[in-house]
Amino acid sequence: MLEDMNINDIVGEYKQITLDLYAIGARKFFYTEIETPYPEGKIIVSTSDTKGVITHVNHVFVEMSGYTKKELLGKNHAILRHPDMPKMPFKELWDTIQSGKKWQGIIKNLRKDGGYYWVKATVIPNIKNGVIVGYTSVRRKPSALVVAEFIKRYPTLRGSK
Numbered sequence: 001m002l003e004d005m006n007i008n009d010i011v012g013e014y015k016q017i018t019l020d021l022y023a024i025g026a027r028k029f030f031y032t033e034i035e036t037p038y039p040e041g042k043i044i045v046s047t048s049d050t051k052g053v054i055t056h057v058n059h060v061f062v063e064m065s066g067y068t069k070k071e072l073l074g075k076n077h078a079i080l081r082h083p084d085m086p087k088m089p090f091k092e093l094w095d096t097i098q099s100g101k102k103w104q105g106i107i108k109n110l111r112k113d114g115g116y117y118w119v120k121a122t123v124i125p126n127i128k129n130g131v132i133v134g135y136t137s138v139r140r141k142p143s144a145l146v147v148a149e150f151i152k153r154y155p156t157l158r159g160s161k
């Protein structure tokens, strides 16, 4: 369970929606149309346990998400889930990494302040003695062309499979 977003954290004009999510249950979202551009040359890194619960973040993760490190550790990565994202890429992500393979995709992430940022994410399983013990995710700046393609596709898919 993840608590609702806090209206006092939101910066700018916002929309509101409640979504019932697989990993976190029902959550009230506040989100704006304000984009934080992905910083040139920076890499966002995090690790999780087998359920996607955050176990490590680097400082770029903290900066881009708008949360403090303390707020992030112990929370599911779904804290970053943007309401515009369809379910399908996340199902594909979990099916892929749980089978021990690497997943790559484009994700629109939600900030604590209701804004968003696009990432090109790679998630890899961490395997010890043949057993998946957690996952590592590395995000880079996506190309503007690829993001434009996903903007066309993703918002229309909200709530779909």
Ligand SMILES: Cc1cc2nc3c(=O)[nH]c(=O)nc-3n(C[C@H](O)[C@H](O)[C@H](O)COP(=O)(O)O)c2cc1C
Binding pocket: 021, 022, 023, 024, 025, 046, 047, 048, 051, 052, 076, 077, 078, 079, 080, 081, 082, 087, 090, 107, 109, 121, 123, 135, 136, 137
């Ligand atoms: C290592 C790792 C990194 C992840 N990074 C993100 C992320 O940046 N943004 C995101 O929305 N979900 C991310 N997820 C997936 C979430 O755990 C979750 O599945 C997703 O937000 C969709 O929520 P749902 O499964 O409740 O539908 C990540 C999962 C793992 C294992």
